[in-house]
Amino acid sequence: MAPPIDAAALQALRSRLTTATVYEPGFDGYADSLIRWSDTGMKYAGVVVQPIEVADIQTALLWAQEFGVADIATKGGGHSTAGTSSSDGGLVIDLSRMKEVTVDTNKKTITAQGGATWKDVDETGAAHGLAAVGGTVNHTGVGGLTLGGGYGWLSGQYGLTIDNLLSAQVVLADGTLVTASTTENPDLFWGLRGAGYNFGVVVNFTYQGYDQADPVYAGILGFMPDKLEGVMDQLNVTLASPDARSGAMCIFSQAPDGSGPIIVVICFHNGPRENGQKQFSGLLALEPILDTLDMVPYSVVNTLQNPQATYGDRKLFKGIFYQPPLDPKFARMIFNDFMAKINAEPDLTPSAIILEFTDMRKICEVPLTETALASRNFTQNGIIFLRWTDASRDLEHRAWAREIQAKWKAELDTRTADQEAGDDVPQYINYAEPGDSVVSNIYGVNLARLQGLKAKYDPNNVFNKMHPILLK
Template sequence: MEIDGFRGRLITADHAGYDAARAVWNGAVDRRPRLIARCSGTSDVAAAVRFARDHDLEIAVRGGGHNVAGTAVCDGGIVVDLSAMRAVWVDPTGRTARVQGGALWGDVDHETQSHGLATTGGIVGHTGVAGLTLGGGIGFLMRAHGLTVDNLLAAEVVTAEGGIVRASADEHPDLFWALRGGGGNFGVVSSFLFALHPVGPTVMAGPVFWAADDTTDVLRFYRDFVADAPDELGSVVRLGTVPPLPVVPEDLHWRPAIAVACCHAGAVEDGERAVRALREFGTPLVDLLAPTTYAAFQGGLDDTVRHGWHYYWKATDLAGLSDDTVAVIADHAYAAGSPRSYSAMFHMGGAVARVPLDATAYAGRGVAHNIIIDAVWLPDESGEHAAAETAWARRFLQALQPHRAGSVYVNFLDSDDGTSRIREAYGDHTYRRLADVKAKYDPDNAFHHNKNIHPG
């Protein structure tokens, strides 16, 4: 099989590397594409898209392959695979970075931190830049510097017809608006241009763990703690077990616990002051909050969410942390059967909330927190075990229904979250506007193997 104008590698089922090439982060996803087109550059991406359209093939687009729903791979179609396109070019004077569409956040942090710069990225180093960005992009720096999409200056996009355009505030501004939160519905982004900010290289960052029995008290304290937190302080609450990391004493491994992980984007001494009350609260099991490199902190959770494990997610946005909401979280967070399952709650606000709602397609500007319920089990564990973990996630979400903010982060939606939840992620007004842009740039819905927005 050949593709005109394609210089990358074409992988089919008769190749020795086929199974590795079709594998994605979520090991529960097992799909068999007809062809994997591993692109070497933007021209290859365009050639692969034209080939798919000419041969009426289902299209999946792979950047980092990290989406929990497995949208990066399809059955019987073509995977436009950007995973070999991971270059990052930093302009330290202009404080920008151009990043290819297959790069991971660890690649970006590695290059930008050489200059003491960073932009808002995910909290796991092996998360793909493209997927996280196109859905909005939440992370530890967002309260100080905005979402990833708030730092996107331009994008090189391969359209549904196989053309190449540049989207920015001045070029195709409607497409640029839609790319910033609307997902992979409008084209294949072969490269991104991001604004960078002075961060690190040394920051005050890390988690503090308390016993699960302290969850209610910790969450109530945390509610007050973040209410007065400076924008430079990003934090995530994690409820599950203590991961068996080398920096954690062995006697704490897998113990049920609540953790608050922080990263202060400013000077270390300012960070030490900002987290002092947190570190002094109650009786922590272990306190790992300390000066560390930003890059090391960003990759610190990588081994706790490994490639090939099986994952199932449920998520919602929260209006706040009322006592009733805290009670629901404390009652359900530790009811999973797998020690690898957990939930995580992100503190929003700050710079995220100051961007006008209609400036980008990301719609969750006004929420206080969002929460993800992450069921995790190993590939060799039984079907009954998998069913129990997914049931836990669904029960947890159902119990949170009265406390939801009426929205959800689109990047946290799983494969069984249908059209109603996609609409929930955007709201009716933003969804209709996205549908109009979809109709202009992809009227045939060629890019539908995603959290799909139908052409208006």
């Protein structure tokens, strides 16, 4: 653990802040202020500042640099399993009191403060008949998700979250507040869209909103494990002739009622029941043992995973990615490995392997160098999600996840060897834990330009927690 921050330094901080709430070790509320979505993301900060005004963010940043407080973290929704929104002995700027969302109904734009969650955006947007392109689990933060690209059920129609970001206001390391958009500081705006955690504290994001007709057709299908190959074949069909209004997610997990392994498919169609039923007719014909597909409000779709994605316990999130069509034999091998692991280690029972089936056409219409995000391609993403309680097993569980991740990487390499001439396909930054040794290509072709931007906007590397951009 890092040494405590000098008492005089803390006193100076308190005297300079105006309306922010401050938590120091040993003070009431300090322990709660450290809580993150995953216990693996929690660290003992030297001080936590919860601002409600931009001026206090500026003050805290300048104070930390003046007093040599090195480990500076920004907390948005707090979902980093690797602790990138936490600080070991240093400063956390915790935006959880800055979560206001406003709508401009004339321009159809939605502006969210940097500490808002997608629930705040989904519900405020819905009150005005609008939706923004956000994530599929509504308690994640707009901050981290947007700055790393971001996508969700509406991405088939409208692209990534960053493709719908119109502007952002950012406090830079030197304390200045700047606006970034295509017309103001466009170079910073470019960098924010895919590598954004490296440049400052984003105090608000303005997104394009879209008219969202409610309800939509969505829900959960559950299949016995013997249907795995059939389910994969059907999901491959959905990607072979994609529909921009539809998406699916396949989850290998243990049934919550303890009855054993189950294959869950979350289905989404942004349209009427008849069209949705047609889109998923192949899956429905496989006789699911669970079928909750129905017409529901769009904002409810982003709550469907909440019962499995609760706070607490130790967790890891490791990105995997595959070139469709996904080989059902490979999927079966992964499924068997995963279930064998859980049988051997019951503490891992709430874990899952999640495979996404997203129509990437709209996302790939944007040229790769138009934003900083390097993983804009037709590979599909997935997640190895492990959840356990015994902290003494952290390293072993991480090592096992890396083994599984390496199998996906090897499978991908067999499919992409001709096309990529030996280059790793960049990994989706939001699903990559920093220091991940299996897939290290995060910034791809955009790295050199990002290094130049880093030298301009954060030359002392103050913002260095999430896939830091090392200066040349």
